[in-house]
Structure formats: structure tokens, C-alpha cells
Amino acid sequence: MPYKNVVAQYEPLEDKGEFKLRKTVFLGYTDVAAGGIRALLGINMKKEFLTIDIPELGDVKLAVESTEKLDPRDQPYAPFQIWNLKYELFSVILVNTKLKADKCHYVCSKIMDLCTRWCVDKLVVLSALRLDVSMDNISDIYETVINDMPLTKCPELSGDTRMNDPFLSTLIQMVQVEYIPTCFLLIPAHRACLGEARETDGSKQVIKTFQQTINTATKISFDQEFSNNLIYKGDNDQKDSNSVSMIYS
Template sequence: MSYRPAPKKPTPWLVPLSETVIIGYTDVAAAGSRALLGLRGAKEVLHFEIPNIPKAVPCCWTEPSKKTPSQPPRRGKAPAEKPLAPFMFTLQLFQYHSVIHLLGCLSCRYSLIIINTHLNAGAGHAVAKYLVDAFSDSFVRKVFVLSALRLDHLERRNHQELFENTWNGMCPGTEYPELPKYMKIFDPLLCDMIQMFLIEGIPFSVISLPGHRADSGHATEMDGSYEVISAIQNCVRDFTELSFSLQTSAELEYRADGGEVEDMVAMIYV
């Protein structure tokens, strides 16, 4: 999989998006972003910059290839990890087809946007606004947002469930129940996206499930991130027929530098 910057253009979006967009971001477990980074068959992924967030740092990295026993260790500095970009974008054709270049994107069924960085509470609005402009430029008709959430007050029997909430006339992509109305969401970026998409009238869905703060390193069963990433990939596969590698996602090196969200003003009821 190769990575290259998308060509620079003043405003606001440089790549035509498909009618259906799927967004994965660095949620509490970094599950949405890591799940989509496991997309199979991707030959090329574009990364882009958001003008108001020039110093975004990626939080998931690919590890260098492991040496085989036949390869003697080299002297000097060990190879560095390869960073993924903070903001990434892929175009996906029908099942078993690979990511394509810009000019062929009009025949794509899905566009995947991956937000691979920790954002502070104040940066979410800029990201949401940037996405809204992109959707407007490309005449996007449906948006799915994937998220693992801290749902501390969720009834015990629901802790393994997935949920889907829809707005602005969006037809559900799954048969999951809605997240209960009494739940509060403490996720600044998700709150900003929900509010901005609602105001702009974009049909969108949030597919969510309970998650806990992930540890740095690979996804594991111990911190629950492995299970959550697997559940998200299975969900997206079922309603899109896209193919994902759980192993690829689990082996990404995650940097949990963002810490707990201290600004609890960024709160919304579903």
C-alpha cells in the first residue's frame, strides 16, 4: 500500500467523493480508524491537510517489516516506524476491486475517510466544517460515522450490542437498535460532526458500540480494543461487502497520547 499527498488546491476539497462516505476516527479505543485502516486490496491511499490544524500528528503507525533469520542484523540505527497520515482518504470500487486514482472515483460505491490523529476539543469544529464542505462539493448523499464510545450508564445487558442512530432522513444501513435516548455522549469530535451535519441537512448515521480507552501498542483482548475493531469491521463488511484484515488493524502501533477528554462541555444527547 503506497501513500501520497493529494494534490494541493485552495478550497475546499480536491477529491470527488462517492455518494456514500464512511468515516472512522480516533475514538476512545481508536477503533473506528484502525478498523478502516485494515481495508483489503488498497493500492493507494491519499492523505490531506486541514488548514486550521496544520500540526496534526498521526497516532497509528505501521511497524517496519520483521527480518527473517536469513537476514543478518545491520549495524547502526534501527529502522523507524512508518507513519500513516493524520487525515486519510480512500476510494473503493465494488467488492474485490482495489482503491483507484482520482479520475476514476465517479464509479466508486464508497469513500472512506480516516481521521488518524488525536484532536483536542477545540479542533473538532474545524474538522467537521471541512468535511461538510467536502460533502457539498461532491454531492454526498449518505454518511456513516463509526465510533466506539464510553457508555458508562448503559445497561449491562447491552454492553455487547451495536447501535445505529440516523438523522436527516437517512435510511439505516443495519438492523441495530438505536442508542437509548437517555445516553450522553462525551466525545468532542463526534458531537461536532453530529451538530454540523444536522445543521447542514446531511443524511447521516452513527454506528456505535461500547468501548474503553485503548492502551498504547497493538490492539489486544486485554484492553478490549481487538474485539471492538473486529465488531466494527464485521458490521461494515455486512452492509457494504468491503473486505478487511483484522490482523492488519490489530498490528498497527497505536500511540495513546491524547489522554482522557477533560473538556466535558463537548456533550450531546442522541
């Protein structure tokens, strides 16, 4: 069997030598367009699985689900799950739930723990979000790095660019404190409609741009049609946060 299914608790996370993060880790979460998470869920390569329960999140629901029949070698999606790409040097962290602002630090702290524990060389964060970008610096995708060298040739986003994303703001602060080498792949986007990805809300373009950018840099293969057909369920109780930050704040 080419797949491993492993379930671990948040505290303690047992390490029996069977599962470790690879040196390069891609992180997708449920951003405003559900773009990063849907893009990475479309990775079309053999995987090993680690599902981690974070008790502080409570009984959260999946934000993105598939209508396709689950392959018996796969593990069902979970709010916090890690994939190792078998025979490759990449891992993927998937935050597949719409986090409330007061819960972001639990997830970000866990990500930092995992990255430091297994000495990750590069954390690549995918985020589609509302950005106040100068008309002189318009691009489909940007890359901003902290403590690291760029993964791509995408233009850099200005360090004083304002954003409204509690998870990303929290993560930026933590990678600076923990000195984790991090690349942020950022796409200007609007709120996605519920259901499959669409042209009209821009979510199809977000998924395509993330997948093409990563494939060019790493040769990781994707099934774009699968990503587009994933169902975004959102969270009807989720409200926009007033937390505003800057990329280097």
C-alpha cells in the same frame, strides 16, 4: 498502476475531475479506543488516495501507525486522508490524529464541505466511546441515524443517551445543520492501551465488531490481523473533555 496518490491543500481544494467522494462515505476517527480508525485502516481493497492539509491543526502527530513496510503503491498515512475504494461505490475519510476539543470544528467543517460539495448520499460514522447505556438495551454495537435510513439491523441507541466525545458532539450538530444523511455506528468502549490492539482493553473486539458489521452490510473486505497489529500512539498531552452531549442534541 491501480492506485493514485494525490496531495491537496485545505484551501482551495482543487477538483480536476480526478477525485470525488463516492455516494457512501465511511468516517473513522481516533476515538477513545482508536477503534474506528484502526478498523477502517484494515480495508483490504484497491484504493485511490487524497491527502488534505488543514492548517489550523498545526503540526499534529499520527495517532495510529503501521510497523509493516509501506507498499510503493500506497501513500503514507496522514492526519486527514481520504480513500476511494477502486471499482466500488464507497469512500473512506480517516482522521488519524488525536484531536483536541478546540480543533474538532475545523475537521468537522471540512468533512461537511466535502460531503455537500460532492452530494454524498450517506455518511457512516464509526465511533467507540463511553456510553451510559440502560441495562435493558445492552448490545455490542448500535446504529443511530439522522436524516437517513439505517445501514444495518443493529439496535438503535436511545436519543437521550449521554456521551463524552467533543468530535462526535460537534459532528452531530453539523450534520443536523447541513442536513447530511448520516448513520452512526456506536460501540460502548473504554480507553485503549497504547500499542497493538488487545483483548484486555477491548480494542480487538471493537475492531472485529466494526469490520464484521460493515462487511455484512456492504461486502467491503478487511484484514483484521493487520488492524490488530496497528500501533496506537495516542497523545500523552490529551485530557478528557468535560463536554457532555446527547446523540440528538
